[in-house]
Amino acid sequence: MKKVTFKLNELMGKHRVRSIRKLSEDTGINRYTLSKMYDNELTRMDAATLSTLCNYFGCELHELIDLTDKE
Template identity: 35%
Template sequence: MIKCHLSKIMGEKKLKISDVSNETGINRGTITRLYHETAVRVEFEVLEQLCNYLGCGIEDLLEIQKTEE
């Protein structure tokens, strides 16, 4: 399972979904799905834009978590 830390990072920086969307040009729905961890796919370009905008690395944004069987 892949965990997305967008909501945590945005909370620390006191950013709203609309702020990130307006300033990056990323579709608001895409950011909302990543924020709420309901996205099933995401473009590499979107990940790159988010990392550049937030000043973080991909490893800060996404994490692979092992699932127990």
């Protein structure tokens, strides 16, 4: 079985975004949503949120999310 994982922590480090709060302020995405995504605890994701994050980081979707084997 496959599992979706988010690479938000990697993108934040690469782009020197130091906090979820800063990312939330810059994107308008709820801090709770970003925190859950950062911790890979998010179970549902809105397409607009994915688009906003990809635009913010200047990345493609595969750089933000990954499909891995479930442990």
